[in-house]
Amino acid sequence: MDESDEPSLGMDLGPAPGAAAQAEYKVLARKYRPSDFTGLIGQEALVRTLSNAFATGRIAHAFMLTGVRGVGKTTTARIIARALNCIGADGKGTGPTIQPCGVCEPCRAIAESRHVDVQEMDAASRTGIDDVREIIEGVRYAPASARYKVYIIDEVHMLSKQAFNGLLKTLEEPPPHVKFVFATTEIRKVPVTVLSRCQRFDLRRIETPELMRHLGNIAEKEGVKIEEAALALVARAAEGSVRDSLSLLDQAIAHGTEEIITADVIRGMLGLADxxxxxxxxxxxxxxxxxxxxxxxxxxxxxxxxxxxxxxxxxxxxxxxxxxxxxxxxxxxxxxxxxxxxxxxxxxxxxxxxxxxxxxxxxxxxxxxxxxxxxxxxxxxxxxxxxxxxxDLPPTDKLVRDLMDGGAAPAGRGAPAPSGAPGSGPRMAVSNERPQAMAAVQPMAMASQAPVFKSLEDLAAFAQKNNAPLLRFQLENNVHLVKLEPGRLEFRPARHAPPSLAADLAQKLKDWTGTRWLVTVAREGGAPTLAEQKQAVKQARYEAVLQQPIVRAVLDRFPGAEIMAVRDVAGEDTAAPMPESDSDSDDE
The missing domain is CATH 1.20.272.10 (Zinc Finger, Delta Prime; domain 3)
Structure with a gap:
């Protein structure tokens, strides 16, 4: 019994007006999907490589297609399946061809996704090892009617780790009658072990001019008039995706009511601004x-x-x-x-x-x-x-440099004012004039009163005085002084000293003294760091107090007692009983 003989529930009102036309309508993205490699736009490298491979018989057993959405990954996979199984319009084809006919039974069945030997699997919904086991079991059997059994796995990066591991052996040594075609938008999520077993093709985004020509040709075939500027807006909005551009063109055709689709129509449809x-x-x-x-x-x-x-x-x-x-x-x-x-x-x-x-x-x-x-x-x-x-703010590095040098940073715009408003331009000039003058005068005054550094302590104290606490910390904890004389500093850096310490010291010494300093790094030698010297003094005081008879008597009388601090009579200094070096040096 055919469909016309089936009983109806209630009165038979017949087909609704326009139902046949609506059922036959295909969106542009499906209607103009390429059926062979000549229809692919912007993928010349892929077409050339596959053409040479098919011509010489050097066809890989697995292909990996990657690229952004809508550039033709799944379409290319289906074209490869057709090219592998096409038997020609006369049915006498004997091998794979780079130009599938599109009219033979394998070509039409693959295009309609009904060929029993070409299986498409969406890895986004079938991610587990059980789904891969079906493939592993199926590859053992020869194709039912086609030349090759082809497995197309879309969004392959979404397979689980166990599924990838289960596929590895079959992917490396598949039977001669099996081909794999993978497609993914996230190539970095695919394990390297899988990538190394595939021939990889990166499908690139379609350039705007090429996409505009493609859309123009389709609009002409559809009998639709559209401005060049409107085509440019659609192509740019698609961001290199053919499918997105065709979907937008489909929407524009439905959206427009005039004889020609203008750029203003596209802007209104997409919410774009001029x-x-x-x-x-x-x-x-x-x-x-x-x-x-x-x-x-x-x-x-x-x-x-x-x-x-x-x-x-x-x-x-x-x-x-x-x-x-x-x-x-x-x-x-x-x-x-x-x-x-x-x-x-x-x-x-x-x-x-x-x-x-x-x-x-x-x-x-x-x-x-x-x-x-x-x-x-x-x-x-x-x-x-x-x-x-x-x-109008100055660069960040200049702001930091001015602040570290003790100068005033140039002021930015106090408040944006309308162009031509009273005081808008002069206000910016006045706000910047005084700080720049101060910054220009300050180095001259400092150079005329150049400090003299007789010891590393002097240098650290001067750094603290001139708002350079980080540099003072480095001088105290990470510098083993070898030599210090006017215009020259030699030191051995501690293990955790920053690599730029010598350059930072040279720049600061030049800024502070107004003369160039030679700062060199030694591989060995050098005095203990200031922190180590300070710690040594505390340790010596602790040991001296520990040897006092009265202190020894107290410690002996109360087992477990500890010296918590050592203070002089004026109470100006303290030392922990078991001082530990807070230096970052490598001298332990």
Whole structure:
């Protein structure tokens, strides 16, 4: 009995209007899935290697396909299965071919995922050793009708450790009639023992121009008119994924009601902002014009721009400006001939690399805040305000260097003011003028009163006095002094001394005295460190007190008693009874 003879429950109303058309419709990603290697775009290296392998008969027994989502891993696996089993349109094919016909029974059965000898397994849902045992048992039997038995395992990285171990032996020495094709987006999670047994192919992202041509051809076949700018937006949003781009194009065709799909339609559909307006926004933020920047951000948001998309565009602008800065003529976010590209070049000339890298860091931090915020647009506003206030700050290393040298760090923007507002520009100049003058005068005054260091104690005391406590600590605990004379310092570093200690000392001595010092490192010799000397003095005092008759009598009278401290009459010094060296040196 066929379907038409089956009894119906209730009245037979017949097929719903348009039901046949709806049942036949396939999304573009499935409709235009390649059936042979000529349909793969952007994977020339893979096609060339496989073509040569099939032509010479050097076909591997296992393939590992890796790449980001939607670049064609599963499609390539099915094409390989067809190429291995195609028998030609006339049914007389005798071996694997790089150009499967697509019309023979094996080709059609594999395309429809119904061939008994080509098994696809989703490792995301079948991860255990029991699933792999089915494969191990199945490889022992010859194919039912095909030339090769092919196992396609998608997302193979999700197999358990036991499943991978169970597959190793079969994967290394499979029967001649068995081929494995693995696909994964996380190649680093696949054990090396498995990778070494496979022929690996890295499927790359599709470049935007190539993806645009592909989408344009499909739109033409579908009878859809779409602007070049709209194609560019779809291709960029897909981030190199063919499947994502086709899904977006499918959505755009359904979304648009006009005769032609415009860039504005795509922006509204994806929640994108006009890139020229995002460039304006970045320019206002970096110049401190926050009132207008926030107003423009509000307008973008009201027009449907997604805060995450705006922030991602800002990051791409910063990356593009930095590339222009370090490599003039570099291409990227804007077309090289566009007015935005010329504006970007001018803007890059006004910004320093440190300010651009700081902007990148702050926007990247803001990306996670916007993603997790209950109100993303508010998080984006706060990120832009932070960036505006920090835009004219000096580099971090300069701030640290100025503070370590005892100078005043240049002041940043007190508050971003609108461009042209009274006092905005002069205020920045005035706030920086005095600290810079102080920093310029201070080294001269210090050089005119250059200190004289007669001992390591003098040097450590001077470091403490000049706000260099870390250097004082190193001088006291990690320096075995060999020689100290004007302009020269030689020492043996302790075991835990930092590698940069000699260079740090040379720089500080030059800053403090105004003259260049020769600081050398000795391999042996040197006096005990200051910490060791201090400890030795405490130990000597402890031993001297321990030999006092009255002290010995007390200790003998009270077994287990200990000397807790040794103090002089004035109470100016103390020593623990069993002093332990707090030095980091290697002299124990």
């Amino acid at each position: 890139r020229g307006r995002v460039l304006d926004l970045f320019e206002k933020v970096m110049s401190g014009n926050m009132p207008e920047a926030l107003t423009q951000l509000g307008e973008l948001y009201d027009r449907g721009a997604d805060p995450m998309a705006v922030l991602q565009d800002l990051l791409e602008i910063v990356h593009f400006l930095t590339r222009i800065k370090v490599a003039p003529g570099a291409e990227g976010f804007f077309d090289g001939a566009s007015s935005e590209a010329k504006r970007s070049a001018e803007m890059a000339g006004k910004l320093s690399v440190p300010s651009l890298t700081r902007a990148w860091t702050m926007l990247l931090k803001g990306l996670f805040e916007v993603r997790d915020a209950a109100r993303p647009v508010q998080a984006l506003e706060m990120a832009l305000i932070r960036l505006a206030y920090a835009a």
